[in-house]
Amino acid sequence: MAAGGNNRSRLLLVILLVTSxxxxxxxxxxxxxxxxxxxxxxxxxxxxxxxxxxxxxxxxNFFSDIKNFGKTKDELKDLKKENAKLREKVILNKDTxxxxxxxxxxxxxxxxxxxxxVSGRVIGKGSASTFSQTITIDAGSNDGVxxxxxxxxxxxxxxxxxSATSTSSIVLLMNDPTFxxxxxxxxxxxxxxxxxxxxSSYTLQLLDPSGSIEKDDVLLSLGSDNNKxxxxxxxVGYVKSVKNTSSTLTQxxxxxxxxxxxxxxxxxxxxxxxxxxxxDALIPRPMPTPTTTIYVxxxxxxxxxxxxxxxxxxxx
Amino acid sequence: xxxxxxxYSALILIFFFIVQETAIxxxxxxxxxxxxxxxxxxxxxxxxDRFGAxxxxxxxxxxxxxxxxxxxxxxxxxxxxxxxxxxxxxxxESIGDFTERPVxxxxxxxxxxxxxxxxxxxxxxxxxxxxxxxxxxxxxxxGNGLWTLLFSSVLLPGLIKLxxxxxxxxxxx
Numbered sequence: 001m002a003a004g005g006n007n008r009s010r011l012l013l014v015i016l017l018v019t020s021x022x023x024x025x026x027x028x029x030x031x032x033x034x035x036x037x038x039x040x041x042x043x044x045x046x047x048x049x050x051x052x053x054x055x056x057x058x059x060x061n062f063f064s065d066i067k068n069f070g071k072t073k074d075e076l077k078d079l080k081k082e083n084a085k086l087r088e089k090v091i092l093n094k095d096t097x098x099x100x101x102x103x104x105x106x107x108x109x110x111x112x113x114x115x116x117x118v119s120g121r122v123i124g125k126g127s128a129s130t131f132s133q134t135i136t137i138d139a140g141s142n143d144g145v146x147x148x149x150x151x152x153x154x155x156x157x158x159x160x161x162x163s164a165t166s167t168s169s170i171v172l173l174m175n176d177p178t179f180x181x182x183x184x185x186x187x188x189x190x191x192x193x194x195x196x197x198x199x200s201s202y203t204l205q206l207l208d209p210s211g212s213i214e215k216d217d218v219l220l221s222l223g224s225d226n227n228k229x230x231x232x233x234x235x236v237g238y239v240k241s242v243k244n245t246s247s248t249l250t251q252x253x254x255x256x257x258x259x260x261x262x263x264x265x266x267x268x269x270x271x272x273x274x275x276x277x278x279x280d281a282l283i284p285r286p287m288p289t290p291t292t293t294i295y296v297x298x299x300x301x302x303x304x305x306x307x308x309x310x311x312x313x314x315x316x
Numbered sequence: 317x318x319x320x321x322x323x324y325s326a327l328i329l330i331f332f333f334i335v336q337e338t339a340i341x342x343x344x345x346x347x348x349x350x351x352x353x354x355x356x357x358x359x360x361x362x363x364x365d366r367f368g369a370x371x372x373x374x375x376x377x378x379x380x381x382x383x384x385x386x387x388x389x390x391x392x393x394x395x396x397x398x399x400x401x402x403x404x405x406x407x408x409e410s411i412g413d414f415t416e417r418p419v420x421x422x423x424x425x426x427x428x429x430x431x432x433x434x435x436x437x438x439x440x441x442x443x444x445x446x447x448x449x450x451x452x453x454x455x456x457x458x459g460n461g462l463w464t465l466l467f468s469s470v471l472l473p474g475l476i477k478l479x480x481x482x483x484x485x486x487x488x489x
Contacts, residue, residue: 131456
């Protein structure tokens with residue numbers, strides 16, 4: 001009996017393994033039914049994600065808030081004072097305000113670059129078990145979003161549209177290990193390839209061995225044919241450190257991105273770009289140093305006269 | 317496992333898949349994310365006999381293959397979880413009934429989740445996929461294992477009760 005059960009299990013195992021391998025083969029050969037299945041799932045999940053997004057936005061950063069509790073303890077006193085003042089004011093939705101701020105930043109960047117954009121709210125993130133870095137936004141093909149369009153945040157590049165349904169799109173983030181983008185160093189005009197590493201750092205490989213690369217160099221997107229997948233001139237990141245490796249043919253550097261990919265609320269998809277792109281118009285400018293202006297006002301005439309009479313005649 | 321129970325189990329898994337994709341994925345867990353779905357699949361597999369574990373592994377994997385954020389070929393998760401289901405059932409037989417040994421159950425599911433992700437990475441490597449830096453992958457596996465260990469102790473009693481609902485009166489005996 002047990003042997004019969006084992007044989008049955010082994011037969012099932014073989015059948016299911018063969019079925020799995022068959023599915024993998026179909027997918028790798030690009031059979032459309034398999035490819036469209038994930039898009040269909042995305043269409044089904046998008047409305048739920050949108051609904052849950054509102055519910056989970058305060059919960060999403062719960063753990064990081066706990067982690068920072070010790071650091072913020074000192075600020076608690078000041079915040080209580082501030083809170084008392086804020087109670088008198090109109091209560092506004094903090095989440096909406098945060099999104100508005102990000103949206104303003106994104107639209108400002110898009111405006112400076114003369115990009116035509118469609119903005120979308122982030123409604124989902126890629127599952128931890130897939131090892132891929134993606135987000136889901138609530139803008140889809142109905143809004144003009146198509147596959148292979150550049151996605152920007154308030155400070156620069158965020159990623160590229162991986163797939164789009166009628167109401168939502170999946171964006172492959174720039175820190176995904178499969179992400180590659182051609183970049184141009186604003187200072188030296190050397191070109192290279194930026195590679196995602198899965199975390200917050202990136203690797204830049206210069207294509208020209210004699211190219212110049214220095215710390216804090218600004219990287220802009222090089223652009224692609226017909227602006228797909230990347231439009232030119234989008235700020236990508238800055239050089240954190242240059243790797244001194246004599247063993248490699250090309251120069252390499254570690255890069256930090258301008259966009260904080262862990263706190264994306266609103267992003268914009270670039271639908272079209274002006275001819276030739278924004279050139280270097282989007283290079284992030286350094287913050288201006290605050291200057292103090294002193295206004296000198298003349299004292300009233302009577303007081304001046306009194307002061308003159310009382311003042312000791314030191315020079316005489 | 318009969319067809320009716322396979323259907324009920326699939327419905328349970330679809331529910332947890334939707335929860336995973338729409339809600340759990342939005343939480344920024346320290347170290348790395350937590351896969352509730354994987355925890356549930358492995359928990360249910362651990363309660364089944366060999367035939368059931370293999371079948372459930374395939375069904376669970378097939379559902380996970382529908383994940384829109386996945387870059388892997390369709391069928392990869394089905395392949396991996398079928399293999400894991402078989403490995404689970406082989407080892408489970410030597411441990412005995414999990415419902416009477418909750419600590420062993422939790423540890424078994426945690427180890428299973430870790431091994432599943434390792435197999436996923438190795439299979440990806442064989443298929444020529446780029447899964448990124450090794451340290452980041454190790455961090456993901458470790459983080460998921462840690463969260464599975466913490467949450468499974470809370471989730472698994474409920475999961476046992478949920479599974480009991482799918483059993484026919486004959487299977488309960």
